[in-house]
Amino acid sequence: MREDKIFNNTEIAFELKSDSQLERAHFLFKMISIEPLVRIGTAVTNFALKAHLPVEGLIRSTVFDHFCGGVNEDDCLDIIDKMYTKGVSSVLDFSVEGKETETSFDDAMEKILKIINFSAEKDAMPIVVFKPTGFGRFYLYQKKGEGKPFTNAESEEWNRVVARFDAVCKLAKERDVEVLIDAEESWMQDAADELVTQMMQKYNTEKPIVYNTLQMYRHDRLDFLKSQHALAKQSGFYLGYKVVRGAYMEKEHDRAREKGYDTPICESKKATDDNFNAAIRYMLDHLDDMSLFAGTHNEESTYLVMDLMKQKEVAIKDNRVWFGQLFGMSDNISFNLAHLGYNVAKYVPFGPVKDVMPYLIRRAEENTSVAGQTGRELMLIKKEKERRKQVASS
Template identity: 65%
Template sequence: MDRIFDNTEKAFALKKDSELERAYFLFKMIANEPLVRIGTAVTNFALKAHLPVEGLIRATVFDHFCGGTTEDDCLQLVDRMYDYGVSAILDYSVEGKEEESQFDAAMQKKISLIEFAKNKDAISFAVLKPTALGRFALWQKVTEQGDLSDKEQQEWQRIENRIDAICQRAAACEVYLLIDGEESWMQDAADELVEKMMRRYNEEKAYIFNTVQCYRWDRMDYVKKLHEKAKTDGFKVGLKIVRGAYMEKEAERAKEKGYQNPICASKQATDENFNKVMAYIMNDLDVFSLFVGSHNEASNYLAMELMRDLGIANNDHRIWFGQLLGMSDHLTFNLAAEGYNSVKLIPFGPVKDVMPYLIRRAQENTSVAGQTTRELDLLKKEKERRGI
């Protein structure tokens, strides 16, 4: 397999010299873990104290990792990426809401983004976080099969109605919908509800995608059981596979509550699980559609090899590759240049409201071994190629 991800000219074709310099500066900062901790604390304090720092945040970390404050803000970036064959997912990345009115507003926002994507060839997907539509504690109670009060049953029905409204609109508009994975102690309820939506709206084609977090050792079993149900009952399955985002939290809770840690024992075991799940899905594209959500070069190379060995065309509509805006451009743009279906997830929203997302991005980059170093090496190589 050719080392396509080393091509920095294609990787950073979208970036002006000034944007390349900014990216290099940001990743140099992110590489310093104590600095990230201090910067996070200072930023949180400044925002809560209403100090005038939004302009600075907007000009640095926000503009690197986010598309803008509104969906219209994002359009210029969306169009520029599409010129290079990269599609977009617009993600309104406002987190932590807990009121019914806010859940209804989140539903309307998701539906409006689906309508927005319907008329834009460059936007192929919408994305949904289950706990944006209902209280986490209720998702957890349903997962734990607790007895719901009449009030809670009505609340749960509203959650299902919100998800159904969004899924119905996605299928009607022929926009793929990625439903995020979350913590294991709420995930069973989400899995069951997403399966219900797949049965309802994935009759001919997979529009509704669940997320499989492959750092959980039980996920292959989940995929196999869902596969059997789909074959028996005649519906399509969309799956986005990722490694996962809640490792420390999962381990701490398992230890505190005294149950087996749901996370694989090692990074290697997670990588192996991810690759096995990916290969299993690719071997039955009559049932499955696959979104490979990975910043790992080895897994992306393996996906390309599997497609080649199985005779799957690079642009087969049932396989997509995706990365986050501001990260791993060497994967996204080089995959697109080779004709693969390639996507960037573009977060957007008010600067203050998107800060929890941005802080998590910075923290994840410091904790993923080699991620920031690889970004810096590629940016440095491209700077040298351009002579800047």
């Protein structure tokens, strides 16, 4: 463990939180720490929303407002501006999931195009993000990845998916805004990877604009990174990667069992951590060819990036290295890094309350399942409450 422990500074971490917001955070993480409560709460919330019971106000004032910026872009502006006063940038994340119509895909593309133009005029928002399944049907990616032939109608549908990707990446390059493309389940990811690589070849000719995402709980991702690096060097384009641990572990294990194939997930948490850190090392060893967005809530991995940057004499403001965390989580990492001058961005999800619920449920489940995550949040919040109490009484 490091001696400096910069991420323990709660005054910097929670400076933007009022006492009441701190109390709400304490309450939420306390609830999330109780696994049966998360399961029951998830089921009840889903039922209430489907039955059109009047629960949106309650969701909005508790879990939604803690983990989301608002219901639309304008709603998020106050949060974006406040965080930027502390050096933390924002990545607006339109977190509506599960839509499967051409109209919804076109709407999502228009939303991202709007955010790119918005970001180009706002220093606090240098990066945008979208999910592949925001622009096309999951089934289509899966079928293409499995090498199965498309019908004529599906071919036309896929061409529209490609056109949406292209429109977003083209505008991102024109406006000099970096675009992160999220990773999803492994059985649709091959087609998404292929498409993102095409976009990199087309638009990353001078520097990384288009970023793919590597979920390092997959044991094949380090080899994938190395093979992509070889392709990029051969073809003359730059790579951009957001490196994360991953978000679909239970689904991956369940499907592998059901279909009778070996799980793509690393055998242990330690193996995932080692894989993540190996990817970080590899990318920082080849920073002339690629840029890194380290999406992590893990303090040791964050220290590793900082140490490697120092060893390699990479300036803390070098645009080829960014740190990222989710809004409502790990403020101790985000704000303390920004305080030291590093490039830091918070993912700020937004969208109608009902449509964002799958995202919020994933966050709750993730906090419940990741050992130590919720306990760490609670410990830091308690520490800050105690600090404020002492200041008030002195």
